[in-house]
Amino acid sequence: MKQLPTFETERLILRDVEEKDLNAMFDYLSDREVVKHMGLAPAVFLEDVRNELDWYTSIKEEGTGMRWGITLKNTDQMIGSCGFLNRAPKHHRAEIGFELSRNHWGRGIASEAIHAVLSYGFQKLGLERVEALIETENLASQNMVERNGFQREGLLRHYEYTLGNFDDLLMYSLLRSEWKHR
Template sequence: MKEADAFPVLETDRLILRQVTSDDANSLLKYLSDIDVMKYIGLEPFKSIDDALDEISWYKSIFEKGTGIRWGISLKEQDEIIGSCGFLNRVAEHYRAELGFELSKEHWGKGIASEAIKNVICYGFEQMNLQRIEALIEPPNLPSQKVVERQGFIREGLLRSYEYTCGKFDDLYMYSMLKQDYQER
């Protein structure tokens, strides 16, 4: 994943996963300003279009540096970004990356996150040659735990006071899926 590489577009039955651009800033601001969406993200709810543009810049920078890739999630019949998912904290020499995702509240409970994540995991193992995909999830975030568990992730343990975000220390469950787990599914 270098700047010269074209950003891959992934397609599912209902979704298009594509690069997020500055044209999508209002869509991001709409759901990333929602306190419920941001509750377990480790960031304060967005307050301005500049917050959304900073997030989009971060997506671009991790892709260019090869440390991650973040797709915007849109429904096929609409081009509006309703969430994002992808990889961050990629460590190429160890063939691992961390999965991250969030979704606009009005689309919760419809299987959209699972559908997107399934394709992102496939991309990670088959195109990025990952051996291990991790997901770090706060213990009270039961919906996200269920999403990754349905995909076949295994909870490995609790990382106590692992992150300091929004003025507090957060415990995080460490989940993982290995390439052989993925191949066996």
């Protein structure tokens, strides 16, 4: 299977996620605070994390998405991930998703990673629109995407069914022309 391109930013390396990352992924995916807005229960077993890694592989193989592991430059340990899902090439759009270890919240790391992924999406994948669907209670992610130029479009009521609940999601979007002018 084809490897994703690797990106280097000021502080980060974004790279393909590999089997060697399972333990690092477990560290943050087992944290209730990290996963509470992801529609996932906290990982209890390494097999739970393997399912997430298998999903990364399947969306890449199907062409519906791609997920990069976020690592700090001075270490190869994965501290989160960022990428596209629900990609619709015919319509030149995709959804962006991300999560980050709680130890690295509030440092601008997610914004730095998203900027690299958005650049790839708009420049190399030919995206016209990138969407972010965010739970109404997830104020930190709402603020972060707004700081990165996304516009709130509206509320999607009972849009997803996860962990036994119907979740309301806010729809945000960023258009290529808006990204170019940032």
